[in-house]
Amino acid sequence: MTEPPALPPCPICGQPAQARYRPFCSRRCADVDLGRWFSGQYRVPSSEFPPAEDEKYTRRVDPDDEVG
Numbered sequence: 001m002t003e004p005p006a007l008p009p010c011p012i013c014g015q016p017a018q019a020r021y022r023p024f025c026s027r028r029c030a031d032v033d034l035g036r037w038f039s040g041q042y043r044v045p046s047s048e049f050p051p052a053e054d055e056k057y058t059r060r061v062d063p064d065d066e067v068g
């Protein structure tokens with residue numbers, strides 16, 4: 001009889017995770033995590049909006065261009 005491979009503890013309650021609900025220990029904890037996402041407790045670091053490229057256009061105008 002072999003023991004199942006050790007899984008990291010449930011990020012919600014810290015109990016040993018179950019392979020069926022990994023990385024959580026139970027359906028309940030999985031739902032809790034899902035609820036946190038919907039309630040906005042998790043902040044996604046990635047930016048949805050790319051940085052404005054207005055600088056490119058403002059710098060296109062070079063006063064020296066009119067000379068000569």
Ligand SMILES: [Zn+2]
Pocket residue numbers: 010011012013014015024025026029
């Ligand atoms: Zn749990």
